[in-house]
Amino acid sequence: MADFDLFNPINHEIKIVEKRLLQSITTDLPMMDDAAKHLLRAGGKRLRPAFALLSAKIFSENVDKIIPMAIALELMHMGTLVHDDVIDNSTLRRGRETVKTGWGNRVSIYAGNYVFARSLSLIAPYQRSDVIEILADASMHICEGEIRQMISCFDVKQGLKDYLRRIERKTALLISVSCQLGAMLNGASNSEIIALKQYGYYLGMAFQVTDDILDFVADETVLGKPVGSDIRQGVITLPAIYALRFHPRREELAGFMSSSELSHRYADEIIDIILDSNGIDYSTEVSCKFVKQAQNQLQILPNVPVRDCLFEIAAFITGREY
Amino acid sequence: MADFDLFNPINHEIKIVEKRLLQSITTDLPMMDDAAKHLLRAGGKRLRPAFALLSAKIFSENVDKIIPMAIALELMHMGTLVHDDVIDNSTLRRGRETVKTGWGNRVSIYAGNYVFARSLSLIAPYQRSDVIEILADASMHICEGEIRQMISCFDVKQGLKDYLRRIERKTALLISVSCQLGAMLNGASNSEIIALKQYGYYLGMAFQVTDDILDFVADETVLGKPVGSDIRQGVITLPAIYALRFHPRREELAGFMSSSELSHRYADEIIDIILDSNGIDYSTEVSCKFVKQAQNQLQILPNVPVRDCLFEIAAFITGREY
DSSP: OTTOGGGGGGHHHHHHHHHHHHHHTOOSOHHHHHHHHHHHHHHOOOHHHHHHHHHHHTTOSOOGGGHHHHHHHHHHHHHHHHHHHHHHHHHHTTTOOOHHHHHHHHHHHHHHHHHHHHHHHHHGGGOOHHHHHHHHHHHHHHHHHHHHHHHTTTOTTOOHHHHHHHHIIIIIHHHHHHHHHHHHTTTOOHHHHHHHHHHHHHHHHHHHHHHHHHHHHSOHHHHTSOTTHHHHHTOOOHHHHHHHHHOTTHHHHHHHTTSHHHHHHTHHHHHHHHHHTTHHHHHHHHHHHHHHHHHHHGGGSOOOHHHHHHHHHHHHHTTOOO | OTTOGGGGGGHHHHHHHHHHHHHHTOOSOHHHHHHHHHHHHHHOOOHHHHHHHHHHHTTOSOOGGGHHHHHHHHHHHHHHHHHHHHHHHHHHTTTOOOHHHHHHHHHHHHHHHHHHHHHHHHHGGGOOHHHHHHHHHHHHHHHHHHHHHHHTTTOTTOOHHHHHHHHIIIIIHHHHHHHHHHHHTTTOOHHHHHHHHHHHHHHHHHHHHHHHHHHHHSOHHHHSSOTTHHHHHTOOOHHHHHHHHHOTTHHHHHHHTTSHHHHHHTHHHHHHHHHHTTHHHHHHHHHHHHHHHHHHHGGGSOOOHHHHHHHHHHHHHTTOOO
């Protein structure tokens, strides 16, 4: 992200966030320390801190007071990631779990809880109960979203609405909250806060739809995981939902996608059918619509250079070159 | 607990807590709802809400404003319980995890996170950043404690200090915080808050030592789990630490207790050696000392009937007849 010009206005602050992130999770317990730092390194783009800082910078050049919040948002995100890992692991290695995996799972659960609690201690000094309520509410919805994703695995009858609700909770919500809180804590008016909250929401939706497209079309070296990993895990995303509805072989496809065993056995065939449908194009259109909705929110904001950055970042999302 | 006179002063409030606990975790997601309600029913004694309410009642008859906090404390406790379950299960059933267990683990992790987030939303309206900081800090220490317990499994070289630090985080901390917050939110002075915080700490320590004794001597029907379950799980508690240090067969004992396999194979022999040492008597003495320290803290508090209840509850702990 360091090379990505659009984040230039907050490059300095992001460096501080990065440094303090590492400090914030330092404990005298070596195992916890290792797990948390491993998590940190795996984290990557620091999108949530970046959006909180950029949103704040629209209203004042000085965004120093947003830094603890930016760190807290990244810690919360990390907490959900580490808990996701526990779960994925236990599914993937079912029946051949090693002792090491067992220990790893334990540490992961507590490391997740630990970073979440740590994020709270960073938020407390703001003395803003409205902020705590927003984050508590988001956390509850994110948990619900995780369970919804779990329940909907291999459910070939789910529709667009189920998908959108799921990605809202999985991704859009915390990005939306990041923008909202950045604005709230740096002097934005109510309507400006709502605009940035909505911006984050639509941007998060576009981001996740794009991510789901990439799972079908991107190179494995770009993704960092094999193509079609959603399919194998039973996560039915937008391109698949489209193909399940409109492809001539949709009934056969539904059969292939209805269980873990079949999804693994017919993964290549499933991917071929989905690529042969208009699912990718349709999903790209959906993503672009979200980007436009995100950009529309920015109109009522002060006409400062950072606003243009947010506009361009939204456009960039569908390209995902960073 | 309803029949237990010592909790009489807050019986009415505890009933409200019980009712609202159920309401507070109601969601429109059936699976989450089931998991959370299962947790609630398994919960039992509501000690943390009771201590928060009793501590508060020393300073004013009206403890209505403590009720949301009491619910939040129980939710936090439930959150740690459900995460513990995930972990124990995955160890116990290693290698023969069923799909159902897999689903159960997932739901458990998210249900734990959900109730934790829910507790936050109950605490936010107090608009007290000091309260949030206390709870965040306690949560972090509890996570550290869980990891310490994990690391120390089958470690026959651990000493009294390791054990005390572990049970402090596992049990004493949240009971201490419950007393502290009950006092803080109902008009106690600083020295009174500290006294109740300390009371809760020593009481929690006595409580856990007693619990650890019961794992050796209580009837299975009382415990709700087989005698010696700590031993089998590698959790080395005070009676064992004593026997490992002083019993003539201590080297043999250390051998038996040094791995999961041996602990299971020699469980009866391990228990016999520990019972043959002075470990139970020694542990009972330690517990009694903690009870006295707890009671000593109460001296500076207003001389009201609720104070006498707290005094007697501490005495009762070592008997554990409720």
